[in-house]
Amino acid sequence: MKPPASSPAPRAEPTDHPAGSLDVRVRRTLKVVVDAAVEVLLEEGWDQVTHARVAQVAGCSKVTVYAHWPNRVDLLRDAFDRLNDATHHVPTGDLGRDLVAELRAFRTELVERRLDRVLAVLADRSASVPELRDVRDRFVADGEQAMRELLEPVMSGSRHEAAVLMLCGAMIHAVLLHGRAPDDATIDAMVGLVLAGR
């Protein structure tokens, strides 16, 4: 939808609405709308992410929201994509410490940046809204990527898959179904078990 950033405007003559500034304004509005959709999703839940409610929170007209996202699910997809920017630990080369640090960074995302809510909604709704499945898959693949790369040098095949599922899964399970994240001692023990068993 956006032109490549490197394509120059063919002419630079001043007009009332130079193409460049209009594009910036439109993009700014679209960003405000997606931010509003994220806010409504996290604060009020999936059902409240309607064109009317998002326009209200964004401070723009419903017409603007409908013009860019005729389908509500497309707006939700853009909101999930906006949320898919998790912070990861930068590896140091000490595998045990890197895994512990990555799991702690994951815990921060889950608890403080409300990734737990996002994953709960994706898990629940992608069963009945098939269009969400590729959002979910991209979200999960991006989130697991750092863990997969850390473990690749020391295990492969089913053991690699098992280790990734267990380390990520323990965090998800604790947050979504126990209602609390694993503490530091539990994270240390998780990494200890997986690395001792490699």
Added chain:
Amino acid sequence: MKPPASSPAPRAEPTDHPAGSLDVRVRRTLKVVVDAAVEVLLEEGWDQVTHARVAQVAGCSKVTVYAHWPNRVDLLRDAFDRLNDATHHVPTGDLGRDLVAELRAFRTELVERRLDRVLAVLADRSASVPELRDVRDRFVADGEQAMRELLEPVMSGSRHEAAVLMLCGAMIHAVLLHGRAPDDATIDAMVGLVLAGR
């Protein structure tokens, strides 16, 4: 609510509505209503579990449903409790094989008995419906109990907690967020890693 099964009726004189048969009839109706609530929850989702829809599926009047469950959340709680009867593996004493068998039984519950849907709904909705949290906690505690007991003889403290979270979490994570259950080779590798690391 129910009298103890051992308490005899004080008198056995026949009447139009002997207390015993009335009680049986009422209980049968209540069971049909809860079964209907379970069916609506699994087939149509949380939002559709209303007094009207459940009465329709159960083939009884809305008045009956309201009379026993004035609050919709109470009906949902009873539906979740009905679902909380997972089948577990009976331990043989061979820890590795018992863990693999328990995880496979868990997989069957998740995939074939739709436990994945139940857990997704509990994870998503217990954030905004606090009354669901004790249902969720009971559900999860009952589900994990067999795994906890199997691992107790060989590990304790944070390592025990880590192993339970990782084994159960890998299953939950795969089903809810990858959209597919771990295969046999992955389950074998999960148990191998945890037991080698003990």
